[in-house]
Amino acid sequence: HLEQHDIFVLVQKRSMQKDYCPGRLDPTPGGVVGFGETYMDNAIRELKEEMGIDTAMGNPLKNELTRLFSFPFQDRHVRVWGDFYECVYRGTLRDLKIQVEEVDSIERMSLQDLKEMISKSPETFMPDACYAMKLYIQRSLDISVDRKLLKGYSSSDLDAYGLRPKPKAIFFDCDDCLYFDEWITAKHI
Numbered sequence: 001h002l003e004q005h006d007i008f009v010l011v012q013k014r015s016m017q018k019d020y021c022p023g024r025l026d027p028t029p030g031g032v033v034g035f036g037e038t039y040m041d042n043a044i045r046e047l048k049e050e051m052g053i054d055t056a057m058g059n060p061l062k063n064e065l066t067r068l069f070s071f072p073f074q075d076r077h078v079r080v081w082g083d084f085y086e087c088v089y090r091g092t093l094r095d096l097k098i099q100v101e102e103v104d105s106i107e108r109m110s111l112q113d114l115k116e117m118i119s120k121s122p123e124t125f126m127p128d129a130c131y132a133m134k135l136y137i138q139r140s141l142d143i144s145v146d147r148k149l150l151k152g153y154s155s156s157d158l159d160a161y162g163l164r165p166k167p168k169a170i171f172f173d174c175d176d177c178l179y180f181d182e183w184i185t186a187k188h189i
Contacts, residue, residue: 006110007110007111007140008108008109008110008111009027009108009109009110009111009114009133010027010051010089010096010106010107010108010109011025011026011027011106011107011108011109011114012025012026012027012029012050012051012098012102012103012104012105012106013025013026013103013104013105013106013107014026014102014103014104014126015100015101015102015103015104016104017101018102020077020078021126021127023104024124024125024126025117025124025125025126025129026125026126026129027109027114027125027129027133028084028126028128028129028132028133029046029047029050029051029103030042030043030046030082031045031046031049031050039067039083040065040067040083040085043055043065043067043083043085044056044065047065047087049099049102050098050099050102050103051096051097051098051099051103051106052095052096052097052098053087053089053091053096055087061089061090061091061095062090063087063088063089063090063091064087064088065085065086065087065088066085066086066087066088067083067084067085068084068085068086068136068139069083069084069135069139070082070083070084071083071084071131071132071135073127073128073131073132075127075128077127078127078128080128082128082132084132084135084136086136093106093108111137111140114133115133115137118130118133118134
């Protein structure tokens with residue numbers, strides 16, 4: 001198991017030419033899924049276009065791309081349904097080829113430093129990427145303590161497990177429990 005200071009993330013600085021969030025940091029390169037394109041196809045294409053990272057089958061560096069989870073995100077500007085992928089990149093920073101229309105620069109940052117930056121200055125990041133990285137970090141923590149990952153959700157925690165689904169009511173496996181409140185609780189569900 002790797003610690004957060006032993007895991008590194010390639011963080012893009014978005015081009016100032018971008019219409020949405022120019023100049024912001026983005027640890028999750030990606031883009032709009034094209035017609036007939038799968039999420040995986042999109043992830044492979046965007047990594048190749050934006051940073052020159054080849055993750056297609058048989059790539060010479062044996063870079064790996066693994067789908068981890070799906071997540072919804074919405075704020076007052078965008079509504080996103082995304083898939084989150086983890087890429088193991090085996091090249092050097094010099095090997096990266098940025099797409100100048102999309103990316104100004106790329107920086108290598110430890111996951112721990114990235115987590116601290118997101119916490120202290122979330123406004124410097126893409127909002128959906130900031131959210132997705134929080135989910136990724138929570139997922140990593142869940143795995144490290146052998147916590148069961150929730151299926152159909154992002155296995156996430158933001159601000160003390162705020163994104164985990166909250167029950168409207170908690171029931172015990174006992175029919176008699178409902179009689180004690182004259183079925184009032186059950187009527188609210």
